[in-house]
Amino acid sequence: MKEAFAEYLASRDLKPGTVHDYKRHMVESFPDWQDRRLTEITRDMVERKHAKLGERSEARANGAMRVLRAILNFAAGKYENANGQPIILDIPTKRLSATRRWYRVERRQTLIRPAQLPAWWSAVDALESETIRDYLRVLILTGLRRGECARLEWKDIDLEGRTLTAPDTKNRSPHTLPLSTYLVELFRRRSKSSEGSRFVFPVGPRRANKDEDGHLNDARHSMAAVAEASGVSFTPHDLRRTFITIAESLDIPAYALKRLLNHKSGADVTGGYLVIDTERLRDPMQRITDYILKAAGVVPSAEIVTLRAESA
Incomplete structure (x- = not known):
């Protein structure tokens, strides 16, 4: 995962603030997945991770899964096996959409009166x-x-x-x-x-x-x-x-x-x-x-x- 993330960042022209936020997600949300093969990440793992992160912050949980989705989509198009087939055929984060697990986070309305x-x-x-x-x-x-x-x-x-x-x-x-x-x-x-x-x-x-x-x-x-x-x-x-x-x-x-x-x-x-x-x-x-x-x-x-x- 960490290798795919590095290649993803190198392939994208992202704003400095976006890069900072993505790296923060990798450190705070996925410290235990850094050395995991992308093909080992399952839909069940994604659902459990999202729920666990949501106990602390629903907005950050959604953000972490959007970063993971971006990496997986990039990997699905980038990496192939010896037969020229994509190594990732299913994007596990689809589970969140299929089961409507994405948190509904309202836009902040706070300001100084x-x-x-x-x-x-x-x-x-x-x-x-x-x-x-x-x-x-x-x-x-x-x-x-x-x-x-x-x-x-x-x-x-x-x-x-x-x-x-x-x-x-x-x-x-x-x-x-x-x-x-x-x-x-x-x-x-x-x-x-x-x-x-x-x-x-x-x-x-x-x-x-x-x-x-x-x-x-x-x-x-x-x-x-x-x-x-x-x-x-x-x-x-x-x-x-x-x-x-x-x-x-x-x-x-x-x-x-x-x-x-x-x-x-x-x-x-x-x-x-x-x-x-x-x-x-x-x-x-x-x-x-x-x-x-x-x-x-x-x-x-x-x-x-x-x-x-x-x-x-």
Whole structure:
């Protein structure tokens, strides 16, 4: 299995985050199957493994079986016996579909609500790492995915043009966003203290949560500290949901919302004809930032006027 998995990864152009997740499944879900022949894996084994994994996490159990299915499908097309016949004639994961054993996992609907933003923002401010503080702020103010944000390089930030470009995205289309005034100042400050790294969010050589290229890769410990201090449990994708939910509440047009998230138009013929220039998103981005900063108590929600008592 481990050999087929290595060849599968080598044959596919997968996103770094996908590769990381697949490898994690191999380590956590299939440690006892690494040296097993693929032809020894039966439908009963798959069903039992899926049920066992599901006791801990139904979503992870489904994910593990999708990885196994991908490896088995690859092997069925790749490997043959001496007679030229496929060594795998049956894909054992079909048992899960035939018996309807796949877990029904609902899409997460969690996000940070406006009333929770003051406590969350204050807890982020209290973090020791300036890099992680800014990373979390950029996530909630741009709606970027965690990997897109973590891999940003300084060549992707145009402070003169006030734009940000995530070149390596989930749908493989570069994603350019205008920067709000708050983000422009944040990146200017970071550019003066990035320690010569090409990454916007680097980590020191002694930190364990870095990947081989030196950019931030795992902020779970800091996020847990924020959740404990604020009482607001969240994931990086919750910050993306918070961003777009606030955007929708501000009556930003639907096509602009798709462009802000870098979503494809799919079967939407009209959307396929629309070309929304980055500058058209500058006002929406500023409005979203302003709303979040006001809700978090970072800036006043209204002008404060001092009232003077009239003399008798």
